[in-house]
Amino acid sequence: MKIIMLGAPGAGKGTQAKKIAAKYGIPHISTGDIFRANIKGGTELGMKAKSYMDQGQLVPDDVTIGMLLDRIAEADCKNGYVLDGFPRTIPQAESLTEALDKLGQKMDFAIDVDVPDESIINRMSGRRACLSCGATYHIVYNPTKVEGVCDACGQKLVLRDDDKPETVKKRLTVYHDQTQPLIDYYKKAGILKSVDGTQDLNKVFADIEAVLEA
Numbered sequence: 001m002k003i004i005m006l007g008a009p010g011a012g013k014g015t016q017a018k019k020i021a022a023k024y025g026i027p028h029i030s031t032g033d034i035f036r037a038n039i040k041g042g043t044e045l046g047m048k049a050k051s052y053m054d055q056g057q058l059v060p061d062d063v064t065i066g067m068l069l070d071r072i073a074e075a076d077c078k079n080g081y082v083l084d085g086f087p088r089t090i091p092q093a094e095s096l097t098e099a100l101d102k103l104g105q106k107m108d109f110a111i112d113v114d115v116p117d118e119s120i121i122n123r124m125s126g127r128r129a130c131l132s133c134g135a136t137y138h139i140v141y142n143p144t145k146v147e148g149v150c151d152a153c154g155q156k157l158v159l160r161d162d163d164k165p166e167t168v169k170k171r172l173t174v175y176h177d178q179t180q181p182l183i184d185y186y187k188k189a190g191i192l193k194s195v196d197g198t199q200d201l202n203k204v205f206a207d208i209e210a211v212l213e214a
């Protein structure tokens, strides 16, 4: 069961990826985790990635794919894996397809967690964070006992810059330009499955289970 998660930033694909990983006993592989592991482990690819990051440059796709291929060659990936955050662009998707092809592998599902921009902007603008202890809340979905005050440590909560509508809109624009074309790419490949991501997260997961077990 090899799965790619698609969806806009804030659509909840990371949460669903974790639920899939837990239920089916396959690893949840995020690019952030792969980068950290390779840099910490001092691998050749990790050092290469770090040299680009230290200069404030984007890590080239071949380096990222190299780390990803190393990761999926590990024993815990033999029954599959769920990729979260990669590929993000058509060239990355093409390189990944090619690299897997050489291994005689292919992805089984690309799951698009579909949420309209307006809902994402509304959801994100309801997030509140405690800068003191790191706890996060949501004014509707996960409210604090006292409005604006952290349950855990009593400090004042803030709306982070990352969650402000103007920041979210910018990220959505990048998503529509670069990542949304992957939906067509995987549709053509015959593995795209869309689920309605505006529902309660357990209902979203139930729809994903139905797709995977069909």
Ligand SMILES: [Zn+2]
Binding pocket: 130, 131, 132, 133, 134, 135, 150, 151, 152, 153, 154, 155
């Ligand atoms: Zn706190």
